[in-house]
Amino acid sequence: MAAPTPVSAYLHSATMVKAGLFLMARLWPVLSGTDAWFVIVTGTGLVTMVIAAVIALFKNDLKALLAFSTVSHLGLITMLLGTGTAFGAMAAVFHILNHATFKAALFMTAGIIDHEAGTRDITRLGGLRKLMPVTFVITALASLSMAGIPFFNGFLSKEMMLEEATRTTLLGSPLLVPVLATVGALFSAAYAFRYLVHVFFGPKREENPGLPHDPGFGMWGPPAVLVAAVVVIGVAPALAEPLVRSVTAAVLGGAAPMPGAHLRIWHGLTPALGMSAIAVTGGAVLLMAFAPLARAWAAAGPPAAKTIFDAIVDGLALLSRTITERLHDGALTRYAAIFSVTVVAVAGHAWATGAAPAPARDMLPVEPLPLAGWLLLVVATLVLVRQHRNRFVALVLLGVVGLMISIGFAYLSAPDLALTQLSVEVVTVILLLLALNFLPRETPVESPAGLRLRDGAIAAVVGLGAGALVFTILVGDFSAPTISAYHLANSYKGGGGTxxxxxxxxxxxxxxxxxxxxxxxxxxxxxxxxxxxxxxxxxxxxxxxxxxxxxxxxxxxxxxxxxxxxxxxxxxxxxxxxxxxxxxxxxxxxxxxxxxxxxxxxxxxxxxxxxxxxxxxxxxxxxxxxxxxxxxxxxxxxxxxxxxxxxxxxxxxxxxxxxxxxxxxxxxxxxxxxxxxxxxxxxxxxxxxxxxxxxxxxxxxxxxxxxxxxxxxxxxxxxxx
Amino acid sequence: MELLVASSVGVLTAAGIYMVLRLRTFPVIVGTALLSYAVNVFLFASGRLAVNQPPILRDGVSAYTDPLPQALVLTAIVISFGMTAVVVIVALGAYLSSRDDHVNDRPDRPIRQDHQDRQDHHGGGEGAQP
Amino acid sequence: MSHWVIAPVILPAMMAAFIVLVVRFHPLLQRVFSLAGTVAILAVAAGLYWTTSDGTILLYQLGNWAAPFGIVLVADRLSALFVLLTSVLAVPVLLYAIGSGWDMRGRHFHALFQFQLMGILGAFLTGDAFNLFVFFEVLLIASYGLMIHSGGARRFRVGVQYVVYNLLGSTLFLFALGTIYAETGTLNMADLAQRIAALPMDDSAGIRVAAVMLLMVFAVKAAILPLHFWLPAAYATSPGPVAALFAVMTKVGAYSIIRFYTLIFPPDLAITQGLFDTWLLPAALLTLTLGMLGILGARRLDDLVAFAVVGSMGMLMIAISVFTPAGIAAALYYAVHSTLATAALFLLADVVGERRAGGSLGYDPAPPIPGSGLVAGLFFAAAIAMAGLPPLSGFVGKLLILNATMADARMAWVWAVILSTSLIAVIGFSRAGSAIFWKAYAPEATLPDAPPQPAEPAPPLDAAPRPTALPMVAVGALMALLVAVTVFAGPLQRNFAATAAQLFAPAPYISVVLETPGRTVGHDDGEGH
Structure with missing residues (x-):
């Protein structure tokens, strides 16, 4: 929009912005037809089409008007690509062609006006019809095409668009798309009329910096060629049909059959024709009421794109921040609770969906001494949990637990483990004692009873899970001989130790x-x-x-x-x-x-x-x-x-x-x-x-x-x- | 006997998890120690239980308990000792540099002097010491 | 048997011990030895990659004991790739640590760095499940030390959380290993593959539990929702070069998932049906979404990069979770790309923090940083790569992943999430970039004799030479690697496709591991199976 006119003519109507469309068209065979594609693409296209058309109407800069109009038309094409029907794709292809012809011509006329009148501000322009007849004719043909007047190519593809809209049901409503499409077309007609009427009709402006007149052929020739195409296609659409058909076939990529429809001016009294009439009439009415509308628009604070963008981005960022910071609030207790619950839930699911075999091993008898040791272990653990706020007591009880485990290892034929556990226990306790030298000696009561209950419940479930798992392991058997048989057999001969x-x-x-x-x-x-x-x-x-x-x-x-x-x-x-x-x-x-x-x-x-x-x-x-x-x-x-x-x-x-x-x-x-x-x-x-x-x-x-x-x-x- | 071992593992795991879910570093460290006891016994039990069959080769003895889990548990004990030592010093560092032994971190609330005073006030700090 | 396979483990271990024992009083020598060791590892890793790139599987029987009775190291394409990735990353990161003076802001940086490398490389190379646990612990405990390197109240607080959370993960790892041993009676990964494939269907509960417990252990490492909570704060709080090295630590989780769930629990294994194939993909999608939301919502540059790590792990896991050769190949490419990109971003965040007045990484306006043009340019490039915009490697990686998920039934979901989160990431990065680099104002009140000084959170402990160009050289090297990964995407992708093919045809791996004879002692009843 800020680029030199020929550049923007090239960029906006023909190439760069269409690169995105090209990508969508390329992906059409793969993606179209899915619900996600339809809702996202058609929805985005519709909204873009309507909003951009409204903004375009109230733009006073000729090129800004055309730029927003381009956005609106891209929305239209996007919407057509989103519907997922072959007819929609064909309409999209046709509109790409038509839009390129009339929009490029219009951008060039905007450049001519700027060049001649020294301004692109519509409010400062007017009455150029007499001064610049050639430019007027070119602009008139192109803008009428943009407004969707019959016998111009814009009418043809807009008709197809409206027809496609009548067949499209979005979010469960068969009316949503047709109504919005008509509104979009209405505003489109309005700004096309405005471009023509406000610049070329009305009183001559005396304050024009120079006396505008038609430029040389070198400047009006190129738009004239484009406008010729506008008219030729508009009158004899059959001429463009082979091109449109071959491109559409490429878009469809064999994913859908070619639509049988032909490009023609008269389809009979279809709903699309009615919508088109509403749009053109409505556009004319809108232009007549333009002055009060423009005041209202200005009073409402026209949504500058940058402001909208910033507001949306800030809103998104705030939303994201709220989500991530609430999730990551630095509470390890919560993280650990989520960890525990996840592990138990997933492991429990895996267990429940599998098949557990019947116990295969006989249990060892319970002797009184181990039973006493077990009792001591369990009681020490429970008392530890109960009394953990007194940290020295907790430490002593931790030592008792470790000692019991070490004795248990000794009883269960693991003398090395018993020795190691014992000596590690001693060193650990010394270490914790040293640490306790600096830390508070008591843990204050902070978590409310409800939280402790929740933690207790989580802990109990995890404990039950671990206990059940080890119990099934203990009464089950290896599925295959364990590799430690080799270790027993080769320890002396291979490793030199008993x-x-x-x-x-x-x-x-x-x-x-x-x-x-x-x-x-x-x-x-x-x-x-x-x-x-x-x-x-x-x-x-x-x-x-x-x-x-x-x-x-x-x-x-x-x-x-x-x-x-x-x-x-x-x-x-x-x-x-x-x-x-x-x-x-x-x-x-x-x-x-x-x-x-x-x-x-x-x-x-x-x-x-x-x-x-x-x-x-x-x-x-x-x-x-x-x-x-x-x-x-x-x-x-x-x-x-x-x-x-x-x-x-x-x-x-x-x-x-x-x-x-x-x-x-x-x-x-x-x-x-x-x-x-x-x-x-x-x-x-x-x-x-x-x-x-x-x-x-x-x-x-x-x-x-x-x-x-x-x-x-x-x-x-x-x-x- | 199997029931005793299984219930020990269960009780130790539950106690460990409960303690890990506490708000101060010391109980959390005690919790991780309890958890490491639990998992060591669990790992040991994966070789199944045997009484009076230590895996030390003797002439004329043919029944030995599974030695491999014992070796694994030995490794695990040593590693968990190293981990405990590290978590203790890190917790100590956290406490000494902010006089706050909460495990939870509030990024929006930087550790400041007033925060420390609050800690001391309700007995968490050194003011409570004799 | 070539001893090169074990060199990536022994070399850093010996180097670390040497640094602790002999040169701990000499900062300069520490740097020299540490750097020389890292470069040597890189050379060995390149050699291993070259040797295995024709499909050769190298086996190293420790103590000359045959698998499954002893521990073996196995270097196949996958292991060699990750070993090479780690050592390629280590060199610029170490250069940065030296250049920025981070290594001298606390004790034993170089020894811990070498031990960290040893742990990571050992985890990639081992062929034994319990040994994997041991190396996880080595890399974790070294990472604890590196994370709290040079201290600070917040770093300690977050450090406690990081350690405790990973202790829970390690406990779960042992539970899983105990269950696996109790069910199968072995620990060797190839042997596990054989024995688990032969398990009867009516004895599935135990091994199913073990399979998901292991997966959750690896998911903790790979920061997959909802087990990722340890990562954002820990990575954001770590010193810059440490966080950059940690970029490859999450890949250990990803590597383990790839290894275990193609070799031991392959996707067509009947006994573990209906488990990870069901919910790994949704978890990965959530992880990606959360990571990208974090990028957009971040208030600080370091938080942003930490969330970028989460997001990239989500992306990586999406590719893994389809469990097809194409998916794994795409995942490998993305792993290489995201490791380099996140590491570069962490280093750049550190550069900004060092140079910005007050050392703040927040988005509040601040005077422009010295050398802003170069830093901003590099940040821009790294952000483009990370957000997956053309022309850098992130775009290629994203395309590969989109392509790999095309055949999946849940493809619409995957595409929608990937494409929309990319947009979020783009917005997030541009917000951060404009806040840090473009909205910088020229300080009006600055006195002419007081130009903005690079902030130094802590003065270096010694006066060792501190070349200032080195940090930017290190970042530049990472960016050059990213460009190389983009330019050579074609050959790399062919290589990764071959890697994935090797993973999905594990018979050679298993036969190399289990059928290579070890030392000969009297085999009376030694054959366990």
Whole structure:
């Protein structure tokens, strides 16, 4: 619309805006006929056609009027493509052709007028009929075609459009489309008349900047050619029929038969003719009442496209924001509840639509002792839930639960699991205790009873589901022999160990263990990095300002110091023992690592952080890194023997005073596990302890911290434990 | 025995889910710990139950329990320990940097001083400590 | 047996351990080693892709134990593609992290970055279901560390949510694996495929539950509605380069779905009929809609990109959920495109945040950022790609997906949702672009001696060299990759079609995994089946 006139003539009527139509026409064979296509395309087309026609009528700029008229006609064509009938497609094709001829001619005349009169403002134009007779004739022919007057090509395709409209039922109403189509055609006639009447009739305007006259042939020739086509097609539509038919066939793409209808002027007294008459008459009437209408339009605040667009976009954005922000309100409790409900619902559906076999295994008898353990477990869990607001109580009960599970593992033939569960339990509780040092000791009552009831119901359903699933598993059987038969059979001969669980961990599935120690190592690194981030930020000041807690009279009781010192080598010995026997008896690198870690933690607890860390020479980072490297390099070592990663071998060694014992390369791997576990646990606990140490501590003690330089120069990057 | 194990898993899962749905970080962490107990027992049970058949090869013994789930559970225990440690430090970081241990986050309500005061007021903050 | 298959896992693991053990005091050396390691992984990944591109399936038996008794790594076309995608992404992201100084705003960035790569690559390469769990955990725990890198109150708060939600996901994963083992007695993926195909129909309940539980685990990773809640806040809050790397993390979920639901639970498997084939597509459509609505409704640039990730995962899942070779091939193309595009957008959002006065990513008016033309141009290109407008790869990907869903009975729905949500996305991106770049005003009160300074949320911990051109080079590299993906759409698409064909004919995969002999020990009764 803002482009130079020949450019807009080309763009608006012929090519660019029709590219979209082309796409729709191309997709016609695939998509038309579906309900979604019909409602969306026809609906959009109709609305566009009517609204744009109304806006066009009240535009005072010639080119703006034509531009909105183009939008309206594109809406019309879109609507025709949407109806999904072959006749509609044919009408659309025909109208594309007709619209191109008259609209391009009109754009060019607008350019001529602009060029001659020096303005395109309709309110400043008038009476040009006498001054520019040639331009007048061209404009008259083209605009009458646009208005849909018989014997011009615009009439023919508009008739077809109206005929198609009478056959179209949208949203269940057979009247909706015809009425709207007529209204659109009416406004279309009105603005076509206005273009002709307001510019060429009426009084001459004296204030015209120049004296307008017809331009040379070079300027009026091209529109004249187009107008000739308008008239020729309008009088003898049969001439255009072969072109229209071949294009329509291309649009239909064989998806629908060619319509039998022919392009002709007279179809008899059809409803379409009546609608056409209404439109033309109504358009003329509208033009007569134009002055008051234009005032009313201006008073109503004409909807500028930009304003409408902005309003729509803002509305959409607000709607989207409301939806997404209500859904993502940051409430993890809601997210978790949705997760739980989804899982139970989907899994329940899968279960209900499947077939469960009858129990295949006999149940083991219930003995009194396990029953007591079970009772303790269940009661501890329930009390925990009931009393969880007191966090220390919750922690103690959590320990009880863990202990019961560990005993349960021992009872159910899993000594390794029992040992691991026990030692992990100890470390976890220490960790949570350290954390609780900073957190509030109580959980306040916040959620209303209704919410707790809802959560309880969700929890109960999930628990029931999990319990039912495990029960059916326990009384059912494997569908095929399990692969662990191979592990039992080959553990000794292939893996060199009699503790099958350990051989699986370090040999058959050593790769899992490799991943597992890396998880542990990463956990320690994350904890360390977080501690550093906290201590280098504003949190540090807050920690330093914490009120000093009441502590027991003697922080490092003599008894405890002595006992832990004596026990240190003993526990280390036990650790080595557990490590070495791991391949054949319950034990192994992981448990040994935890045991040694606990021994070191005891020194911290007994003698204080400063004393212990001053005597600790090897940085925990290094231990973790070394652990991963040792485990990895043990695995890589196999490459030099042409075997894959983690391939093990083993042999028996006899060092004279000792009994014969076994050395397996898997033990090198286990050593990596040991180091990684030790380093990770110690680095984690150490990081927590460092946070704690910031609180209530005399400044003089800083100089025996791990790295004093960090406190003064936080940007050296060398503050590592 | 199977019923005991199944009901333990059920009770632990239910308790874990209930605790995860609480509003403060500490109960949520306890909830995840309970859930990891539950799932460890579940995974262990996938090898079916056996009494007095530890998978440690002995001469003359031919019945062993399934060792593979035990190895899987060992891996899972260690991993869940690492996860617990991390969630504890992240929760601690959240609490220490905003003095608020709610798990829910309101993007439209930035963490400000007045917010912290409110926390302290109703006993969630350090003001409640001895 | 070629050791190259395991190199993408071992290399970053060893590199991370080395960085922690030896060079943790030397920022410059950390950068050098981290970058060298990542480039080496890229070289190995390219080699693997090349080797497998003729249909070869590489098998690596860890500990020399034959499947299904030991763990195996398998590199077929699909695995190699995702390994290559990850390592291609890692290099510019790492360059950006170095160039922007993000890596020195907290501890252990490079070690965590390498571990993160190890986890992602390990998950793509493993042929064992439980091992997949282990690598999920590796990549998750490393992502926790990266997400809260350099700290901050809101980051910690959102971090808690991210960790807890994923702990729930991991718990569900273990429940699913336990059920699968209890039903079948194996963990190897190829062996599972065989055993599940042989399960009797009257024993279907357990395996059906396991199948959907696994799918939900992967849906959590792939951020499919209604299990996506962890993603928007976590990605928006993460440091820019971390979020960019996370662009490939959601693809781990998509990869797992493709792998499991073509190999183990193929669409024609009778025992799991009526499950995911019913509701995966509606969920994907909802995910796409929600993601695009999020783009339009976002108040901040980082939220917008996070929702773009959700939307792109919805789009990807639409293509997957038809479970046809054409659908999978389209999904693979879209996965490559969306990974690169979202990563570029995250980096650009970070550039804007670094340069904008006050560091705000909100749509409020602010002075124009320095170098606005280049940033705006790159944002414009990335947004066009993401919204699926021609001429960039998003358009190609969208066409492929439209094409792939043509034969589906629910095609009308799919097309309507895809086309209308594209429009929403276009509007959303243009709103964001005009708010951030075009509506910028020239600050009137700016003193001549105080030009707008790039905002720095936290001062770097050390004075390591900080080349300022590097971030834009990294973003430019990603955009160049996007252009390359567009230009070479034809050859890529042929390759992906071959990948999809390989997935839908799993017999060679299964026979390579299960019939390759391992180490020889006395096989008395070892053959489990």
């Amino acid at each position: 503790n099958v669980v350990n051989v699986i961990l370090v040999d058959f599935r050593g790769y899992d263990t490799f991943g597992e120690i890396i998880v542990l190592g990463i956990a320690a690194l994350v904890i360390y990095a977080t501690t550093e981030a906290l201590l280098s930020g504003p949190v540090r000041a807050r920690l330093l300002n914490r009120p000093v807690e009441k502590v027991a009279g003697d922080a490092h009781p003599m008894m405890m110091v002595v006992v832990t010192r004596v026990m240190m080598p003993l526990i280390l010995m036990v650790g080595v023992y557990i490590f070495l026997r791991g391949h054949n008896e319950p034990g192994g690198g992981f448990i040994a690592g935890l045991v040694v870690a606990i021994a070191v933690v005891m020194q911290y607890m007994a003698s204080g952080y400063a004393w212990a860390s001053a005597r600790q020479r090897v940085p925990y980072h290094g231990i973790i890194g070394a652990g991963v490297l040792v485990a990895g390099l043990t695995g890589i070592g196999a490459w030099f023997f042409g075997a894959p990663f983690l391939t093990s071998t083993f042999g028996y060694v006899r060092i004279p005073p000792l009994a014969e014992f076994e050395l397996a390369t898997a033990m090198g791997f286990d050593l990596g596990v040991f180091l990684c576990v030790l380093g990770a646990v110690m680095l984690s606990l150490d990081s927590f302890a460092r946070l704690a140490r910031r609180a209530g501590i005399e400044a003089s003690e800083f100089d025996i911290d791990i790295d004093p330089s960090r406190d003064d120069a936080p940007d050296t990057g060398k503050a590592e434990g």
